[in-house]
Amino acid sequence: MILIYPPVAKACEPPAGIAKLSGALKHHGIKHSVLDANLEGQLFLMDSALENTRGSRDTWTARAMRNFERNLGALKDGNTYRSKDRYRRAVMDINRVLEKSVANDEITISLANYQHDNLSPLRSPDLLKAAENPELNPFYPYFKRRLSGLIEKEQPSTIGFSLTYLSQALCTFAMLGFLKRKYPEITLVCGGGLVTSWIRRPGWHNSFSGLVDHFIEGPGESALLSLAGIRAGFKMHYTPIYDSLSFRDYLSPGAVLPYSGSSGCFWNRCSFCPEKAEGNRYVPVGIQRATADIAFLVKQTRPALIHLLDNSISMALMKSLINEPPGASWYGFARIEDELTNMDFCLALKRTGCVMLKLGVESGEQAVLDRMQKGIDLQTASLALKTLKRAGIASYVYLLFGTPGETLADARRTLDFTVKHAAEIGFLNLALFNMPVGSLEAQELKTSSFYEGDLSLYTDFEHPGGWNRKSVRQFIEGEFKRHEMVSAILKKEPPLFTSNHASFFVME
Ligand code: SF4
Structure with a gap:
């Protein structure tokens, strides 16, 4: 096979x-x-x-071709990540060659x-x-x-x-x-x-x-x-094997070890989420097994960074990592929970090697969060961002605009929240809401196909408040991104590799 x-x-x-x-x-x-x-x-x-x-007349292409080996080496060298400009040039030039x-x-x-x-x-x-x-x-x-x-x-x-x-x-x-x-x-x-x-x-x-x-x-x-003719239970877990994949060839400064401690999501309630719309079940690997897998794989692959792929890393797994630190830096998605407002907990997390958490804050308006059943409150989010920052863990914050429960005034409150926490937000990801075809909301609202493809996973919908996609886009581009404090955060985002390389910029 x-x-x-x-x-x-x-x-x-x-x-x-x-x-x-x-x-x-x-x-x-x-x-x-x-x-x-x-x-x-x-x-x-x-x-x-x-x-x-070779001999291309276009100056940029000629430079990118000439410096290709050097740029490839730079992308695999941690020192490059100390200079945003050097990194950007290497990525954009390598990309130019590929293009x-x-x-x-x-x-x-x-x-x-x-x-x-x-x-x-x-x-x-x-x-x-x-x-x-x-x-x-x-x-x-x-x-x-x-x-x-x-x-x-x-x-x-x-x-x-x-x-x-x-x-x-x-x-x-x-x-x-x-x-x-x-x-x-x-x-x-x-x-x-x-x-x-x-x-x-x-x-x-x-x-x-x-x-x-x-x-x-x-x-x-x-x-x-x-x-292959073998009957095995659905719940059987297998430790991943990376033996035949050459870590040093990947475009990162050191080996990055991806690992999933679970599939699906334990929260599984957010109305906008494809995980929920697709009915994906939450299947955790099990804390002991996940911790043992990570320890084994770290020993075997000696990674510079572990990428935890869980849709949301459970508190149980974080606590287990605190008890048995994996021996390498790590990052991944987490839900905002009370523990992240506790300084002792965040410092302990930092000691495990946690360098960055990706956090779905989504909105700066509590009513919008409640409507999307996000299950977080803004006060906790605010305190978590501050605590993580003080503990030395970077936050990669995800925001979502244009959900059916959001108005322009709500989105402006998200802008206020972002500006207020600009010092604590390491990186920002802004997304325009796409309605999953199988979601409950898609059944309740007037929808129409806008991607005219039989395999499209999203559907257009009539926004109940009349805040259509064009206006949402205008707000994001013309107002949100233009705020100088937001724009300063956005400039920190690594081009093309985004969150996959962000941790390397905050690792000591
Ligand atoms: S926490 Fe994340 S993965 Fe889980 S349901 Fe909400 S958006 Fe989906």
Whole structure:
């Protein structure tokens, strides 16, 4: 069996999904190999760009090509993260090389995205077109040779794709199309976060039956094992295996170890959240097991940073890390809870290596938070931000605008809250609300499709207060972002890699 992580996603850490599946397969003695085609594919394109466009007249491209090796080295060097400007230049120049590796004007590739002007990953017919014409995909020269070589060596009966992000969909289908045409005898399997969202979307219809033999929704271990003829319970947990993924090749200053202590979310009530809309169950790994896994993986991989991938790290896991510090810096998403207002707790958390928490504050108006069933109160949020700051833990704050329960006046209160806490907020993520198709609110409000794609996970809706998307966007761009204190925080955001690299800027 071969497990593949397809392009394009941020190549700053190894893919956790296939590492987990690899752990399950190894546990049951199933021969397999894993391929991070995302990292390899991006490096391949950049190498070919250096060969093909030498002597480019465009000054920026010429500089980016000339300094490519130096910039790549800089991105992997912690010292670069002491200077925002040096970091920005390295990222933007590397991105320039990747962008210029593609000759087709319809396609734009960046270190974080893949866009095709005429093919949408939200439309099944477009994904099928990508599969029918794999040679038109810019990664074709890479995957044609790489997959053929690997198949010849491994003789797999099954190849699985881990499709997590929309930016991976068109390339995944190009690879699937290539494999189906050249190796029709191999069983093709597709799973991952995006596939799960598609399948759990109301009205899901599988248009890919001639191409993909099996779609897997949710955690894929037991489904994959059963394809290999092994019956394993859904609740069985496997320690991820990163043996065959080369940590030093990723675009980060040191190894970043991703680990999930749970899937789903223990809160699972926020009205805007896809986790809730898709009915994803909360399945924790178990505190003892998670702590032991982390300790084992840290010993094995010696990471510079642990990325806890949980939708929300439970207090129980944090307390366990306090008792048994993992021995490396770490960051992840947390819910705002009373413990984060306690200085002793935050200092203890800091001592475990916690360098940054991502916090969904969402709104600066309590009534809006209550309407979205966020389950936090602003006084606690305010105190938590202050306490974390004093304890030396950075906050990456997430705000959401345009929910059905929000008005322009409410959004202005979010601006006030942000300005008032500007000294405590390390980084900011601003999002325009998208209504998940399967949410309760979508059933209660007048909705219409605005992405005109059968695979779109979101729907347009008539805002009960008349605050439409255009006005919300105008507020964010024209008012919120323009406030000098907000703009100063936004400038700190690492371009393209955003929260994935933010911790490196706050680590001592
Ligand atoms: S806490 Fe986060 S993951 Fe959990 S339901 Fe709310 S938004 Fe979703």
